[in-house]
Amino acid sequence: xxxxxxxxxxxxxxxxxxxxxxxxxxxxxxxxxxxxxxxxxxxxxxxxxxxxxxxxxxxxxxxxxxxxxxxxxxxxxxxxxxxxxxxxxxxxxxxxxxxxxxxxxxxxxxxxxxxxxxxxxxxxxxxxxxxxxxxxxxxxxxxxxxxxxxxxxxxxxxxxxxxxxxxxxxxxxxxxxxxxxxxxxxxxxxxxxxxxxxxxxxxxxxxxxxxxxxxxxxxxxxxxxxxxxxxxxxxxxxxxxxxxxxxxxxxxxxxxxxxxxxxxxxxxxxxxxxxxxxxxxxxxxxxxxxxxxxxxxxxxxxxxxxxxxxxxxxxxxxxxxxxxxxxxxxxxxxxxxxxxxxxxxxxxxxxxxxxxxxxxxxxxxxxxxxxxxxxxxxxxxxxxxxxxxxxxxxxxxxxxxxxxxxxxxxxxxxxxxxxxxxxxxxxxxxxxxxxxxxxxxxxxxxxxxxxxxxxxxxxxxxxxxxxxxxxxxxxxxxxxxxxxxxxxxxxxxxxxxxxxxxxxxxxxxxxxxxxxxxxxxxxxxxxxxxxxxxx
Ligand SMILES: Cc1cc2nc3c(=O)[nH]c(=O)nc-3n(C[C@H](O)[C@H](O)[C@H](O)COP(=O)(O)OP(=O)(O)OC[C@H]3O[C@@H](n4cnc5c(N)ncnc54)[C@H](O)[C@@H]3O)c2cc1C
Numbered sequence: 001x002x003x004x005x006x007x008x009x010x011x012x013x014x015x016x017x018x019x020x021x022x023x024x025x026x027x028x029x030x031x032x033x034x035x036x037x038x039x040x041x042x043x044x045x046x047x048x049x050x051x052x053x054x055x056x057x058x059x060x061x062x063x064x065x066x067x068x069x070x071x072x073x074x075x076x077x078x079x080x081x082x083x084x085x086x087x088x089x090x091x092x093x094x095x096x097x098x099x100x101x102x103x104x105x106x107x108x109x110x111x112x113x114x115x116x117x118x119x120x121x122x123x124x125x126x127x128x129x130x131x132x133x134x135x136x137x138x139x140x141x142x143x144x145x146x147x148x149x150x151x152x153x154x155x156x157x158x159x160x161x162x163x164x165x166x167x168x169x170x171x172x173x174x175x176x177x178x179x180x181x182x183x184x185x186x187x188x189x190x191x192x193x194x195x196x197x198x199x200x201x202x203x204x205x206x207x208x209x210x211x212x213x214x215x216x217x218x219x220x221x222x223x224x225x226x227x228x229x230x231x232x233x234x235x236x237x238x239x240x241x242x243x244x245x246x247x248x249x250x251x252x253x254x255x256x257x258x259x260x261x262x263x264x265x266x267x268x269x270x271x272x273x274x275x276x277x278x279x280x281x282x283x284x285x286x287x288x289x290x291x292x293x294x295x296x297x298x299x300x301x302x303x304x305x306x307x308x309x310x311x312x313x314x315x316x317x318x319x320x321x322x323x324x325x326x327x328x329x330x331x332x333x334x335x336x337x338x339x340x341x342x343x344x345x346x347x348x349x350x351x352x353x354x355x356x357x358x359x360x361x362x363x364x365x366x367x368x369x370x371x372x373x374x375x376x377x378x379x380x381x382x383x384x385x386x387x388x389x390x391x392x393x394x395x396x397x398x399x400x401x402x403x404x405x406x407x408x409x410x411x412x413x414x415x416x417x418x419x420x421x422x423x424x425x426x427x428x429x430x431x432x433x434x435x436x437x438x439x440x441x442x443x444x445x446x447x448x449x450x451x452x453x454x455x456x457x458x459x460x461x462x463x464x465x466x467x468x469x470x471x472x473x474x475x476x477x478x479x480x481x482x483x484x485x486x487x488x489x490x491x492x493x494x495x496x497x498x499x500x501x502x503x504x505x506x507x508x509x510x511x512x513x514x515x516x517x518x519x520x521x522x523x524x525x526x527x528x529x530x531x532x533x534x535x
Contacts, residue, residue, distance in 0.1 A: 002236070005217065007247035010034035010531075011235055013222045013264060014256035016090015017517055018504040018524035020200035021130075022255060023208040023216075024146075025528035033213045035246060036205075037237055039221040040086035043093045049196045050328065051339045055374070057094040063087045064094060067259060070393075070409040075463050082408050083470055084259055088218065089201035091257065091470070092517050096341040096361075097190040097197055099149045101127055102512025102519055103182045105355065113509045114480035116490045118526070126525045127518065130203075133189070140179060146203040147521065148193035152342050154333040155187050156364035158310060158380050158441065159343035163187070165435035169428075171347050182513070183356050185345035185432075191517070192339070195332035200521055217246070223402040225252065225268035227284040231498045238402070251499045251531065254476075255524070258506040259395060262291040262475040262487075263406040265502075266397045270494070281400050285496050289485035291395035293477050295511055297359070297385040297469035298412045298422055300462050302429055303369035305379030307443020311335055312366035312378035340365060346387070346513070349424035358384050358425035359514065360432075361469070369447035379443040382433065384425040385469040387513040390415040395475045412466060423458055471516040473508040491530040492523075503527035 010026050012019050015038035023036050040063065047053030048063070057063050059081075067082035085091035104120035111119035128142035134150040137143025163173050166185035174184025191198045208214045219240045226234040226245070232252035234245045254261040265271055269284035271291060276283050304310075311317070320335060327334030340363050346356035366379035393411030398404050413419045426448075433445065448461040476494075479486030486495055488507055494500040505520045512519050 003242065003244040005237065005239065005244045005246045006035065006215065007249050008033045008035045008215070009250040010253060011246055011248045012036045012253045012255055013235060014038065014090065014254065014260065014504065015088045015201070015205065015216060015218070016085060016255060016257055016504070017092040017200045017520045018527070019255035020089060020203070020205035021521050021524035022253060022503060022528050023214055024204035025525065026531060027208045027211050027214045030211060030213055032250070035215040035217060037220050037222050037235060037246060038088055038216065038218050040088070041218055043088040043199065043201050048087065048089070048093050050336050051097065051192060051195065051197060052336045054094060054096065054340060058083050065259070067405055067408055070407050072410070072412060074414055075412070075466065078463065078466060080410065080412070080467050082259065082410070082468070082472065084257060088205060088216070089199035092199040093197070093201060095470070095517060097192060097339045098188045098341060098515045099178070099191050099518055100188070100514035101178050101522070102514040103355065106510070106512040110478070110509055114483060114486065114490070115478040115509055118478070118490065123522055123526065126522045130521055130525055146207065147191060148198045148203070149189050150192050150195070151189055152187060152339060153195045153337045155342045156311065156338065158364035159187050159362065161437050161441060162343045162362045162382070162432070165432045165437035166345065166347075168435040168437055169432050171345070171432070174345055177345065177514070182346045183348070185343065185347070185360065187343050188341065190339050195337045221402065222256070222264055223267065225264065225270070225500075227268055227270070229498075230285060230496055232500050248499065251501060253527075254500070254502045255504045257504050258294070258472040258475050259406065259408060261502050261504055261506045262395045263397060265290050265476070267400055267402060270497070275396060279397055279400050287487060287495060289477060289487040291475050292485055293474040293509070294393040294395050294408070294410060294472060295389055295391065295474050296410055296412070296472045297387065297511060298389055298391075298418060299383045299385035299467050299469045300422060300426055300465055301381055301383035301467070302426070302433055302445060303367060303379070303381050303447040304433065304443040305366045305369075305375075305446045306377045307379050307441065309441045310364050310366055310378040310380045310443065311338070313374065313376050314378050317378055344382070347428060349421065349428050356513070357387055357421060358428065359387055359469070360384055360429060379446075382429055383467070383469075384422070384429040386418055386422050386425060389418050389511070391418050408472075410468065410472070412468065419459070419462070422462060423455065426458055426462065469515070471511055473505045473511045473516060476502040476506040477509040478507045479509060491534070492527045501527065501531070
């Protein structure tokens with residue numbers, strides 16, 4: 001007999017960016033009981049709260065699932081890292097805190113693809129309702145929501161150099177990437193409050209936890225869903241080694257993210273029947289779209305190092321390193337207040353394009369261009385990612401065993417047009433970094449390095465150093481019910497199921513042109529509204 005850990009009106013799997021919003025919104029009336037099942041621990045660690053602490057989170061097995069992609073056959077077997085947060089707040093507790101929504105055409109495109117009710121005019125009020133922008137409210141921004149958005153308190157002087165370099169390359173300066181136009185370079189706004197990370201756990205879950213109708217199970221992994229007919233009855237969990245069940249009285253909501261929500265469905269016999277059969281999993285609901293349409297922003301970086309400035313480990317940086325904890329403790333400023341990716345922006349690699357096709361992430365710090373992240377020296381780093389990749393991969397199970405990571409076939413750059421566009425992005429990025437604005441503070445380019453110049457050499461560099469912007473989406477996409485590959489309807493109800501929804505980054509039919517945290521929290525806001533309206 002499996003132990004029962006209780007029964008709830010709403011059972012939410014995953015306490016990440018989406019799960020925390022859902023917990024708050026669905027519990028507010030006090031009429032319904034709910035629980036969150038979260039595989040990771042609590043998010044109390046100071047490294048999660050202090051912005052610069054994020055350098056100790058990625059690749060840390062306590063807070064990161066540390067997935068890797070499948071080998072890319074067309075890229076000589078290359079695999080890339082797929083970090084995913086594993087703690088309350090989810091990936092939003094280990095991310096760089098950039099507050100970016102994408103652009104209006106992203107959502108209009110979703111609506112055109114069958115996500116009726118998700119056009120820009122539908123979703124803008126939801127973004128605004130969540131936001132409390134320290135700059136104040138206006139037509140595009142909210143001023144009194146729970147999600148605090150602020151400018152970085154003391155951006156490194158190199159961020160100004162980066163924006164100036166852009167201007168020298170005829171890329172305008174942009175002071176608000178969520179404003180009327182996305183194009184341009186500048187400093188990113190962040191989800192921080194008083195210069196501390198302000199994740200969905202801080203903004204939404206803490207409020208929910210003050211209510212009696214909310215329970216959170218940390219260190220508890222959902223292994224499978226117990227399905228009867230087309231109904232979810234319970235979630236079978238592993239709670240710090242103890243097996244048990246959590247019963248679903250009303251709805252089961254999957255918010256485990258674009259990798260783990262489809263993986264949980266597949267383990268539970270919900271997905272492409274033929275694939276399930278091969279693994280010996282009985283098909284409960286045959287849904288060919290589960291796990292398909294996986295995509296992410298492919299990215300490649302340029303590294304500058306051994307120069308006079310930038311954060312880093314060097315003798316000349318010693319005064320800065322010694323001052324950093326005090327500056328943060330007493331003024332919430334300095335290196336510890338840095339979210340690392342302080343600047344960046346959006347640009348067109350071809351002036352005839354209607355909208356930007358690449359995004360930059362500039363870090364005023366020396367990062368290792370080999371395997372190590374932290375190395376000796378000072379410098380700076382910037383990556384470029386492709387905003388609207390056409391390549392698509394798939395998420396599949398490697399085994400029915402819940403402790404075996406799924407096969408994450410990102411299939412990056414499988415469409416040649418993506419390769420060509422990223423190559424142009426890399427050339428543009430190098431040109432920005434070579435602009436005169438950097439002359440007085442320049443660190444030599446360490447990678448790709450001065451010997452890498454021809455298109456062929458740059459392609460080789462892309463192939464060897466390709467990564468992503470850590471924005472996997474699309475594996476349970478919203479769509480028209482008539483369409484074969486739709487996984488959830490526009491109300492985020494799982495196709496062919498009676499009481500299951502998927503509400504997280506996996507439902508994006510197409511990745512937004514920007515970072516995915518704010519869009520995911522918006523998805524959860526809308527998902528909660530849909531659920532409450534259906535009661
Ligand atoms: C390193 C990094 C940097 C990023 N930087 C930015 C940025 O600066 N700005 C931005 O907008 N976006 C950024 N992103 C992306 C953004 O954070 C994510 O898109 C967003 O958090 C996804 O939200 P989600 O709710 O879909 O999933 P998550 O936030 O990942 O939440 C899923 C949760 O489910 C839990 N879970 C998974 N499987 C199970 C299971 N079987 N049982 C129980 N619990 C489970 C996980 O532990 C996790 O807590 C970054 C992501 C990463 C990884």
